[in-house]
Each structure stands twice: as structure tokens, then as C-alpha cells.
Amino acid sequence: MCRDGHCEHSATPLAPGVDDGVQPSADTVDRRRLLMAAATGAALTLAPISFAPARADAATKGAAPADGEVTRVVTGQLATGAADFVYLPVEVPKGVQKIAVQYSYDKPTVPAGTPGNSCDIGVFDERGLKLGGKGFRGWSGGFRTSFEISNSEATPGYLPGPVNPGTWHIVLGPYQVAPQGLNYQVQITLTYGEPGPAFTPNYPPKRAKGRGRAWYRGDGHLHTVYSDGRRLPAEVAAGARAAGLDFMVSTDHNTSASHAVWGQYAGEDLLIVTGEEVTTRNGHWLALGLPAGEWIDWRYRSRDDAFRRFARQVHSVGGLVVPAHPYCPYVACQWKFGYDDADAVEVWNGPWTYDDESAVDTWDAMLGEAVRTGKRWIPAMGNSDAHSEPQVIGLPHNVVYADDLATDAILGGLRAGRTWIAESHTVQLTFAVTGDGRKAGIGETLTTRADAPIDVRLDVEGVPNGTVRFITDEGQMHQESLPASGSGSVVWRTTTSLAAYVRAEVRHPMADGTPGKGNAMGPNLMWGPMAALTNPVFLRRSGD
Incomplete structure (x- = not known):
């Protein structure tokens, strides 16, 4: 469930910028760059970001330092109605031992009742983006603004392992986009060097x-x-x-x-x-x-x-x-x-x-x-x-x-x-039905003659002043209150001709201390919070 404002919410897709391969830069992508991206169904793929390979020696021109870092920054905007998932390809060269990503997006004021900006993030590696494929390397939804992956360790939610060369994809999931659009920034940093020991x-x-x-x-x-x-x-x-x-x-x-x-x-x-x-x-x-x-x-x-x-x-x-x-x-x-x-x-x-x-x-x-x-x-x-x-x-x-x-x-x-x-x-119960010399418990089936009496029994502890309900395919058929001690036994009789299943609920009293009522019209069709709930016992007539 969504808790503390986190519901796997997302940020907006990117428009990529490229620098000279050595110094960090921030480029805002124009509409023509976005035309380079391919939109397919619920996904959008942006133009790739490239990094220079690590240099083999100090004289290799235009290459990245063998043990240094190189950063690219991408900015852009997503409009309302953006694709569910926006993929930013990152061309990872040989010699990289760690990839680190940071992202942010704006949260403009929106009218009451209108969703504001929310965007998730994750990553797939060089093995690809295929649905259900092998390339998955991590997801943090909207809970984190950054992550790192290396051979030895990774940010929680991400999988440690080698940063192999090839096309990686940063995934943005624009969960909600405000009417003003969603402005985002993604920063990718590659650290060059020898990989550390493998994670166990x-x-x-x-x-x-x-x-x-x-x-x-x-x-x-x-x-x-x-x-x-x-x-x-x-x-x-x-x-x-x-x-x-x-x-x-x-x-x-x-x-x-x-x-x-x-x-x-x-x-x-x-x-x-x-x-x-x-x-x-x-x-x-x-x-x-x-x-x-x-x-x-x-x-x-x-x-x-x-x-x-x-x-x-x-x-x-x-x-x-x-x-x-x-x-x-x-x-x-x-x-x-x-x-x-x-x-x-x-x-x-x-x-x-x-x-x-x-x-x-x-x-x-x-x-x-x-x-x-x-x-x-x-x-x-x-x-x-x-x-x-x-x-x-x-x-x-x-x-x-x-x-x-x-x-x-x-x-x-x-x-x-x-x-x-x-x-x-602290809540304990046993629930079973007996009839024709047979017994069945939760999730089981009791088969008897159509007119054979069946006793339904619930023993319960730990629900002071609680209400026991027996419910069949006709609705609630029996209701009984527990004492202040919270312990008691409730027995009700039926037949397979009258009930196809029976299940039990144990409810706390309502806020005013009353037990609540069922199978009635009007304001009394209410119950207190649940304390225990069973799966059904099924009742079957012989010969069916």
C-alpha cells in the first residue's frame, strides 16, 4: 500500500545533453532533440548519452582518465500525458567500475484536486530492456534521489555486479505530471578503474x-x-x-x-x-x-x-x-x-x-x-x-x-x-463444523446428508466485548457477543440444504461500545474493526 506519501511515485522523462567527454556540462534539450526519441506504446526512448573510453596511456587524446570520474547532466521537460516509462540510454565504455545517478524534478503548486509531479527511477544494464528480460539492475521508485552500482555493492534496491560496457538505460517513471509539466534533471557519473571484489x-x-x-x-x-x-x-x-x-x-x-x-x-x-x-x-x-x-x-x-x-x-x-x-x-x-x-x-x-x-x-x-x-x-x-x-x-x-x-x-x-x-x-481461535459423524476445519469441505444437522463452532480468545459473526452464502446468519474477558465459544446449527459455506468474523465493539448490527437497513448497518477473519468451511450435500 502507499505509505508515508510513497506509492512508487515517479518523476519525468529526460531530454539528454552531451558534453565534450571530459568536463561536466548541463544542456537543455530542445524540441528537435526530442524528435530523435522514439515513442512506442507506454514507453519513450530518448537520444543516447555517450562517455569516452578510459585511456590506455597518458597520451591518448580525448579519452577519460583511467581512474577518474566523468559526469553528464541531462535536463528536459515532460508534458501531461507523458509515457509511463521514459528510457535514457547511456553508452557505458570499457574500464568503468561504478555508475552513479542523481535526479531531481520540480514540484509546482497545482490546483486542489489536481495531481502534482511525481516520478520514479531505476536502471537496466547492457542486457537490455526487454519485458521480463535479464537486464534489470534496480528500482527505487520515488523513494530515493540517487543510486550507485559497482561490482562489490549497490544502493539498496539495486543489484551489485559488474558495470559492463554497452548500452544501459536509466528509467524514469512519470507517475503523475502537473498541468505545468515536469522539469527534470538527471546527472550520470561514471567512475573508471578496476572493479572491486564480487558481491556475495x-x-x-x-x-x-x-x-x-x-x-x-x-x-x-x-x-x-x-x-x-x-x-x-x-x-x-x-x-x-x-x-x-x-x-x-x-x-x-x-x-x-x-x-x-x-x-x-x-x-x-x-x-x-x-x-x-x-x-x-x-x-x-x-x-x-x-x-x-x-x-x-x-x-x-x-x-x-x-x-x-x-x-x-x-x-x-x-x-x-x-x-x-x-x-x-x-x-x-x-x-x-x-x-x-x-x-x-x-x-x-x-x-x-x-x-x-x-x-x-x-x-x-x-x-x-x-x-x-x-x-x-x-x-x-x-x-x-x-x-x-x-x-x-x-x-x-x-x-x-x-x-x-x-x-x-x-x-x-x-x-x-x-x-x-x-x-x-494475542487473538486465538479455532473454527470447525461437525455433522454426520464427520468434522471439517478452515479451508476444508464437510459432506453430509441434506437434512443432517451441522454444528458450527468458534472458540476465541483475546477480543474483549467482541462480536462473533457467522456468514454463509445467504449473508450473516448468526451474531453473538463475547464477554469482557474476550474469551468464549459460539455454536450455531445449520444444514447443507441451507448453507453452502460458513465463515467467521470476530469484530471489536464500535467506537460507542455497541456491537454493531448486520443484515439490516439504515445507519445501524455498521461494524467495529476486524479482530479475526477465517476462510470458509464448505458444506456439500451427499450426492452433489
């Missing part, structure tokens, strides 16, 4: 010391300084442990860079799963369980028909595709790709708000549609999306029934919907 990644292990087949708690949506968070990886791991979590998923925006550092923060008590939040212009999605170091492209909209390709890429490696905060009110956050390729949907993101309420309503409608059509149902997830203090890691998180505390087992439990969502580790 420290990926996290795929297994921790679990409890065998058991319920495990974990937050599947977390950010660090490797994208637009302000917490260091060490702080995120410490926060996960403090929240009583067994696992967490690293999901920095549009980059795999943080994967290489998580090994030192994982442990027998904490499984760290590698992933990515893929931040497109038509919604964000979580790629959970990516192989360490694997990156998923984000440069497309729903009309480009590319999402399915990248969903297949995630599925091919055993990962999960999870639309994130589908009703997020910020620009480009609302989900537009549909749910056919989703393995789960994030219906609860951070502290409970009205957009979570909308997400749960939509998800519940999808459950009904799955029952009607016999199609696959999509489980619900809840994650904190925590970026920075005071956002709480683990508010909410998933409680997953898995065979072990291992990446594949946790992903399997999430995929199967053997999960419920808790606002904190």
Missing part, C-alpha cells in the same frame, strides 16, 4: 525449526529500505519476532535486491520467504515465494494483456500470486486485472479501514460465485504492509496450517486456504 549474496534458508504439522503465524507483505520502507532488514526481522510470528515474506516494491541480505536475519525461530510487491499502474500484487534473486517485471497495464504471463512465471516456480489491497484509494493502487490468475487475495491490509470492508465484501461475493459455478475459490489473506514506524508489523497476519515451517509448506497452506487472519498474536 546471503540468501535465507527455505526451512526453519518448526513444530511439524501445526498452525504458523506470518506476515506476507513487508517493506524495508530496499524499496520505500524506512526500516532496515534487521529491524523488520526483529519486529516479526516481537510480533510472535513464525515466518515473514520480504516484498519490496519491484526489486529482488533485499533477497541477498536476509540470510543473516533468518534463524531457527523465523522463516524468511523471498518475494516482491509488483507495482503496476493498474494495481499492486504480491509474488510470494520467489526463488531468491528472481525478479518480476511491473511495466504493464491491464490493457497490455501481460499480467497473465508474469502470473505464470510465478506459478512456474511454485509461488503465489496475490492481488494486494484491491480497494486502496491511492493512484494506481486499485486492482484492475481480475482474479482468474490469483491464488489468494489480500482483503485486510494494515489497520482496518473502509477499503478493507469493501475487499471482504467483494471476496465474499466471489465465494458465492465459486459455489454457483463450481470454479476454484480464492482464499483470503491479511498482511500489515508495514513500511515504517509507527506501522505495526503483524497487524494483521495469517495463521496457516502447514506440514512444517518451510517455504513450500507455508505456501501450500496459503494456497489451500487453510488459514485465518488475526490482528495480533
Whole structure:
């Protein structure tokens, strides 16, 4: 989700200027230079910037110093309606050991209700710009104004490695452009010399010391300084442990860079799963369980028909595709790709708000549609999306029934919907249905005779004066209040002829202390914040 004003916002595309190859200069590009750029679909490629090769000896005329720096500065303006991505080619010669980039753009005053300037930045190396290709070297969205890459190290969000000769591309993503346009400046500095030692990644292990087949708690949506968070990886791991979590998923925006550092923060008590939040212009999605170091492209909209390709890429490696905060009110956050390729949907993101309420309503409608059509149902997830203090890691998180505390087992439990969502580790519950001598739990199916009585039971702790709701394909069918202690058991009876599924919610009291009401018209059709939410148990009649 967009936090602290950061939503993968962007800056404007460039118009390149070139100097004599030795001294820095700043050239403003005129319209004729811009005509040299090629606009294709949602992308614009500008005229290239060239650098001189390192000189072989002191007498080589016009070459760059063998161990010095050379800087180019590019300025220009983007108008409203600029391409989604603007590529500035940089011709990198042999003998370069580091590339450094700084950028800035103006932020003029705009009328109320009008988006102001916002622009992202990233880079691809000499292997090219192909969608989903191998050239990706880093992305920082609008969170940073500069980055550096060398063989030994890189700015968080970027991948260390050799600065090979060839055409690199600086990427500007003009996320929003003011009516006055967006004036930008990009400064590129190449440092010549021998490359340093190669960077050694420290990926996290795929297994921790679990409890065998058991319920495990974990937050599947977390950010660090490797994208637009302000917490260091060490702080995120410490926060996960403090929240009583067994696992967490690293999901920095549009980059795999943080994967290489998580090994030192994982442990027998904490499984760290590698992933990515893929931040497109038509919604964000979580790629959970990516192989360490694997990156998923984000440069497309729903009309480009590319999402399915990248969903297949995630599925091919055993990962999960999870639309994130589908009703997020910020620009480009609302989900537009549909749910056919989703393995789960994030219906609860951070502290409970009205957009979570909308997400749960939509998800519940999808459950009904799955029952009607016999199609696959999509489980619900809840994650904190925590970026920075005071956002709480683990508010909410998933409680997953898995065979072990291992990446594949946790992903399997999430995929199967053997999960419920808790606002904190102090909330405990069990939810199951029994009938005809059989029992089924969350994410499972109970098959009985049509008229056989089915008892639905929820045991809960940690929600003082809370409200328990049982919801079926007909809507809310039972409501009961918990005592001040927050602990209690609620039982309700139904049959497979009356309900195709049943799920449970546990709500806090409303602000005035009342429990709220459902299935009624008028101002009382309101509820307090969510404390816990289960995936459904399905009820099937024998012979169906």
C-alpha cells in the first residue's frame, strides 16, 4: 500500500545533453532533440548519452582518465500525458567500475484536486530492456534521489555486479505530471578503474525449526529500505519476532535486491520467504515465494494483456500470486486485472479501514460465485504492509496450517486456504463444523446428508466485548457477543440444504461500545474493526 506519501511515485522523462567527454556540462534539450526519441506504446526512448573510453596511456587524446570520474547532466521537460516509462540510454565504455545517478524534478503548486509531479527511477544494464528480460539492475521508485552500482555493492534496491560496457538505460517513471509539466534533471557519473571484489549474496534458508504439522503465524507483505520502507532488514526481522510470528515474506516494491541480505536475519525461530510487491499502474500484487534473486517485471497495464504471463512465471516456480489491497484509494493502487490468475487475495491490509470492508465484501461475493459455478475459490489473506514506524508489523497476519515451517509448506497452506487472519498474536481461535459423524476445519469441505444437522463452532480468545459473526452464502446468519474477558465459544446449527459455506468474523465493539448490527437497513448497518477473519468451511450435500 502507499505509505508515508510513497506509492512508487515517479518523476519525468529526460531530454539528454552531451558534453565534450571530459568536463561536466548541463544542456537543455530542445524540441528537435526530442524528435530523435522514439515513442512506442507506454514507453519513450530518448537520444543516447555517450562517455569516452578510459585511456590506455597518458597520451591518448580525448579519452577519460583511467581512474577518474566523468559526469553528464541531462535536463528536459515532460508534458501531461507523458509515457509511463521514459528510457535514457547511456553508452557505458570499457574500464568503468561504478555508475552513479542523481535526479531531481520540480514540484509546482497545482490546483486542489489536481495531481502534482511525481516520478520514479531505476536502471537496466547492457542486457537490455526487454519485458521480463535479464537486464534489470534496480528500482527505487520515488523513494530515493540517487543510486550507485559497482561490482562489490549497490544502493539498496539495486543489484551489485559488474558495470559492463554497452548500452544501459536509466528509467524514469512519470507517475503523475502537473498541468505545468515536469522539469527534470538527471546527472550520470561514471567512475573508471578496476572493479572491486564480487558481491556475495546471503540468501535465507527455505526451512526453519518448526513444530511439524501445526498452525504458523506470518506476515506476507513487508517493506524495508530496499524499496520505500524506512526500516532496515534487521529491524523488520526483529519486529516479526516481537510480533510472535513464525515466518515473514520480504516484498519490496519491484526489486529482488533485499533477497541477498536476509540470510543473516533468518534463524531457527523465523522463516524468511523471498518475494516482491509488483507495482503496476493498474494495481499492486504480491509474488510470494520467489526463488531468491528472481525478479518480476511491473511495466504493464491491464490493457497490455501481460499480467497473465508474469502470473505464470510465478506459478512456474511454485509461488503465489496475490492481488494486494484491491480497494486502496491511492493512484494506481486499485486492482484492475481480475482474479482468474490469483491464488489468494489480500482483503485486510494494515489497520482496518473502509477499503478493507469493501475487499471482504467483494471476496465474499466471489465465494458465492465459486459455489454457483463450481470454479476454484480464492482464499483470503491479511498482511500489515508495514513500511515504517509507527506501522505495526503483524497487524494483521495469517495463521496457516502447514506440514512444517518451510517455504513450500507455508505456501501450500496459503494456497489451500487453510488459514485465518488475526490482528495480533494475542487473538486465538479455532473454527470447525461437525455433522454426520464427520468434522471439517478452515479451508476444508464437510459432506453430509441434506437434512443432517451441522454444528458450527468458534472458540476465541483475546477480543474483549467482541462480536462473533457467522456468514454463509445467504449473508450473516448468526451474531453473538463475547464477554469482557474476550474469551468464549459460539455454536450455531445449520444444514447443507441451507448453507453452502460458513465463515467467521470476530469484530471489536464500535467506537460507542455497541456491537454493531448486520443484515439490516439504515445507519445501524455498521461494524467495529476486524479482530479475526477465517476462510470458509464448505458444506456439500451427499450426492452433489
